Amino acid sequence: MATDFWASSHYKRWIIDRATLRQARTDDLQYVEDPEYLEFFSIFFANVIAKLGKKLNLRQRVIASATVFFRRFYLKNSYCETDPFIVIAACCYVAAKAEESPIHIKNMVAETRLFFSQPPYSVKSFPSDNSKLAEMEFYLVDDLECDLTIFHPYRTLLSLCKTESSSDLQAEAGEVAAGIDDGLRYWGSGDGQLELPDGALQLAWSIINDTYRSNLCVVYPPHLLAITALYLTLVLHSPTREMLQSHSSSAAQQVQSQLTEHQTSPRRSSRQASHASNTGKKSAQDFIGFFADLNVSMPLIATIAQEIISLYTLWDRYKEDCPPDNTARTSFQGQATQAGSPFSSTTHASRSGSLSGAGTPVTVAPEVPGDTQRYGGTGVVTPVILMQILARMRENRLSDLSHPASGRPVAVNKMLERTQAAG
Template sequence: MATDFWASSHYKRWIVDRATLKQARADDLVYVSEPECLEFLAIYFANIISKLGKKLGFRQRVIATATVFFRRFYLKNSYCETDPYLVLSACCYVAAKAEESPVHIKNVVAESRALFSQEQYNVKHFPSDNSKLAEMEFYLVDDLECDLIVFHPYRTLLALCNKDFGNSNSSSDSPAEEAEAGELGTGIGADDGPRYWGTGQGQLELSEGGLQTAWFIINDTYRSELCLIYPPHLIAVTAIYLTLVLHTPTQNSIAHLLPYSPAFNSDSSNSGEPSQTTPHPRRSSRTSDSSSKHANQQDPIDFLANLNVSLSAIATIAQEIISMYSLWNRYREDVTAEEMRNMNANANMEPEKSSPERFCIRRHYL
């Protein structure tokens, strides 16, 4: 098992460019009027994987892994030549094994049939024979080239936001339980050179609400193909950036750290010699502790600037996430063909103007 992302099959074989993605959908483009329909289809199947995963009691990491398996499979196959419902059920089954949370194949078949038989899906041909799903499992693993190690942005998010992901006392519902080992490269070559993780250096103090917002943004990225294009640590940094920009409570909590804020200027003007009429607090007082914590809080601008990542890449990913939310804002599962044509016509005549703040945190199916 690879514990270093840069030495893993994820990085070496499953980070692709947009030309590869376009070529993978070449056969499906024949059957749609607009390429945007395939993007809607990607959201549709990701939502189904999420719903099936919840019915099977999966954690978010297992659902994310199943979604990545589904995306990887359709890099080599087309929707029109396969049964996506059987494929996504097999992805959930294999992902549960890969993430060491296995479920019985009978449960997967039963829950899949119950979900797909609902009126909104109306899938009548899903097989009840367990051997069909077991056979699909072998086809899936073959197309995945037995590369079942998937790295997600969650661990990087927790590490950068000063959260103790190694605390064994944390609850099972906490984000720390979802983080997988090795995404920060703490396995291979971990003893080479200085270590900074665990020392508190270079970490951003993010509130629980801000952390949840970044977590939800990462969840939403699996509705797109970003997990096939960019390394997970870049997606995690972008989620932090969008949280700092869009999450109002986080903005208020860091306002005094920004150079252009009135609170920062007020603190700077009062940072000279203390008044002689004001007694110095004792070191053991709570005031001293709180002021010390306030002074040591990381400046978010310095935090982003000092990361060893391409800020232009972060800006590009942020724009793609906002575009994904804009697309998702127009997505409906119960739309008819006539309504789709009308929506496309209206979109071409007058594009919808929406604030990015509306997209973030509004829809959380995960």
């Protein structure tokens, strides 16, 4: 198993651009009323994978791998031509194997069938035959080109941070991605680590979890997502932000004091100044200097941060009937409320799957069903609505395939057609 991200298939074959993403959704765009719904599908399906993973007692790393497999599969397929729920089951099944946490196929089929039969999914067509899941596993691995080694931002996050109680997080992050933490590719000088409180580290971990609700995991390398998570943590985590502001104020005062002292005592030797600084109190950690020393493009980090904020803005319009645990999104809404943004009219529960043992969830006010005024008249989007849209897309696609313009029927099962063509 590869331990060097830069030599891996993940880096060489599965980091794509936005044009490839748009091309992958070409067929779906023909059957959806509003292209924005496809962005909601990304949130919806990621939440489904997270919920199913919790039901199966899968680790967060396995859930993250299953989500990446799902994203990669739909780079080559469309929602309107496949059944996303059998794909989700296959992704979880393959990810559990790849992350050395295998599940028996009988248990997988039974638990998944029961889970998808309940509202809001109410999928009655999920197969009870184990061979159907095994067949879908074959198609999935084929489309993934047998590239099952996934590098996640969790390992990089722990490499950049220094904390005393990170044993559980260390086990969750795994050892596969160790190679990405070596060398000067992005580490810069490698001088020290960020000393963050446990709450800040857990928040950064939750931000990484949230990025799997979008296509960021197939657009950017994992270490950039980890650095961006730390970048946002300094803004979202109140104690850390206050510490940063205090340090900035003290640093400015220190510079002003040195300038004043230099003007009043111009003949003071540099050795005396150095001795005075060495005998003084140990300075606080320089967060800005730490990020400046990293061998990455900070404008690119700011761009990724803006994309994560855009994800939270879109996510605010997505309403789960039973929201999961709170994560970083609640912190983002709190900061937006203080800044006087549209979030200030209400506080919403987070929908993201959180890290097990990631601290006490933040208590937030419940949402008011049917309240559309706070979204500018656009209304909320629920799983039930997305299920209806998905069903309509598939029906229209099947209708077009059965009655094409040429008058000749077209094979509906593209996977079966491809298998038969291969002999």
